[in-house]
Amino acid sequence: MNLRGILSDAGILLPIKSAIGSEIAASKYSAVPTPVCAPVPAHCRAGRWRAAALLLCLAYQPAWTQVSSLSVTETVTGNSLPLTPAVTFDDEGFVNSAEFATIIEPEVDAATVVVVTATGSASFLDGNDNALTDADSVAAGFQLTSLAYGRNTIKIKTTNVNNENLEHNYTLTIWRARTPLFCKRTTQVRDVIVGRVSGVDHCANITARHLAQITWLTIDSLSVTALRSGDFAGLSELSSLGLINNDIRSFPANLFDDLAGLETLVIRQINRYSH
Numbered sequence: 001m002n003l004r005g006i007l008s009d010a011g012i013l014l015p016i017k018s019a020i021g022s023e024i025a026a027s028k029y030s031a032v033p034t035p036v037c038a039p040v041p042a043h044c045r046a047g048r049w050r051a052a053a054l055l056l057c058l059a060y061q062p063a064w065t066q067v068s069s070l071s072v073t074e075t076v077t078g079n080s081l082p083l084t085p086a087v088t089f090d091d092e093g094f095v096n097s098a099e100f101a102t103i104i105e106p107e108v109d110a111a112t113v114v115v116v117t118a119t120g121s122a123s124f125l126d127g128n129d130n131a132l133t134d135a136d137s138v139a140a141g142f143q144l145t146s147l148a149y150g151r152n153t154i155k156i157k158t159t160n161v162n163n164e165n166l167e168h169n170y171t172l173t174i175w176r177a178r179t180p181l182f183c184k185r186t187t188q189v190r191d192v193i194v195g196r197v198s199g200v201d202h203c204a205n206i207t208a209r210h211l212a213q214i215t216w217l218t219i220d221s222l223s224v225t226a227l228r229s230g231d232f233a234g235l236s237e238l239s240s241l242g243l244i245n246n247d248i249r250s251f252p253a254n255l256f257d258d259l260a261g262l263e264t265l266v267i268r269q270i271n272r273y274s275h
Contacts, residue, residue, distance in 0.1 A: 065117060065118075065119070065120035065158045065159055065160045065166050065167055065168050066094040066095070066117065066118070066158065066168050067094065067095050067115055067116065067117055067122075067156070067158060067168070067170060068089075068093055068094055068095070068116050068117060068118055069087075069095075069114070069115070069116035070083070070087055070095055070100065070113075070114070070115055070116075070170075070172075071083075071087075071113075071114045072102055072111055072112070072113050072114075072172070072174070073111065073112045073114075073141075074104065074108050074110070074111060074112075075110035075111055075112045075143060075144075075145075076108070076110060081102040081103075081104065081111065082102060083100045083101070083102050084100065084101050084102065085097050085100065087100070095170075098168075098169065098170050098171065099170070099171045099172075099173075100170070100171070100172050100173070101172070101173040101174075101175065102172075102173075102174055102175070103174075103175045103176075103177060103183050103203075103204055104147070104174060104175070104176050104177065105176075105177055105180060105181070106149070106176065106177055106178060106179070106180055107180075108147075108176070109145065109146055109147045109176070110135070110143070110144060110145045110146075110147065111144045111147065111174055112139070112140075112141040112142065112143055112144070113141055113142045113144065113154065113156075113172065114140065114141040114142075115142070115156055115158070117158045119160065120158045120159055120160050120166075120167075120168075121158065121159060122142075122156055122157065122158045123156075123157050123158075123159070124142050124154055124155070124156055124157075125154070125155040125156075125157065126153065126154065126155070127153030127155070129155065132144070132154065144174070147174060147176050148176060149176050149177075149178050149204075150175065150176060150178065150202075150204055150205050151173060151174075151175060151202070151204070151205075152173065152174040152175070152176060153171065153172075153173055154171070154172040154173070154174065155169065155170070155171055155172075156169070156170040156171070156172060157169050157170075158170070175202060175203075175204035176204060177203070177204040177206075178204065178205060178206060178207045179206050179207055179208055179211070179234065181230060181233075182203055182204075182206050182234075183203040183204060184228075184230075185228060185230060185231045186224065186226070186227055186228050186231050188219060188222040188223070188224050189219060189224070189227070189231045189232070190203050190231075191203075192217060192218070192219055192222070193206065193211070193214065193217065193235075194206060196214050196217065197210045197213075197214070208234055211233075211234035211235055211236075212234065212235075212236050212237055213237065214235055214237065214238055215237055215238060215239050215240070215261075216238065216239065216240040216241070217232075217235070217238060217240075217241050217242070218241075218242040218244065219241075219242065219243050219244070219246065220242060220244040220245055220246075221244065221245040221246070222246060223246065223247070224243070224246040224247070224248055225246070225247050225248060225249060226248065226249065226250070227248060227251060227252060227255055228252065229252040229253075229254050229255055231255065232255065232256065232258055232259055233258045234258060235258060235259060236258060236259075236260055236261060237261050238259050238261060238262055239261050239262060239263045239264065240262075240263065240264040240265075241259070241262060241264070241265050241266070242265075242266040242268075243265075243266065243267045243268070244266060244267075244268045245268065245269075245270050246269065246270065247269060247270050248267075248269065
């Protein structure tokens, strides 16, 4: 019995089409090519009934609405923005995560999001599920403008072009920093400062006023090996600073320049030779 007969006996009556839309003759199912426009799931490529499984997957593969590429750039400069987590791919070529975040500096208020799906289309919503408008429908990618300071939530919904019930949802959070370069400070220092500010849970929401209200900091046993020159910038009211049980090999010459109110500085390194 040929493939069309097998499908018919199973109660499956459907036009068998390849990913590029051309009908495949049932008598040639043994030579069905792997479509070039999308990854083919592993379970469709193996086994005795590979050809039949492949054809069914071509017709009814909801995984193809998944994102196979995601990137974000600053619209004006074109600089690529690093995503957290970094974009990685599963065995089928689709991105591993459904949630991503990135940070932009205060002077940046526009970003371009490029989403690639195998056979689906993508729509963009805000955090309240309201449709977002592409600021430049001619330019490549989805153009976001007037990004607010702090958190900007962009929901990305991908749907199958032939079946709107097949969809995947992703969330991209773009944090627009309120203080220049604050999020780029040494990670341990940055996180300790954020922890000292009540009601703030992300570095992008730290303001100059927040920094000026901090009077003490202790960077204790956080495996710090190096500091950056701007790590303590803006901490004009800091009176006590402890750098304890770390392994800092050198200190930038202007590290403490902004600490006009500093009265107590404790630096105690770990004992590298203890056992």
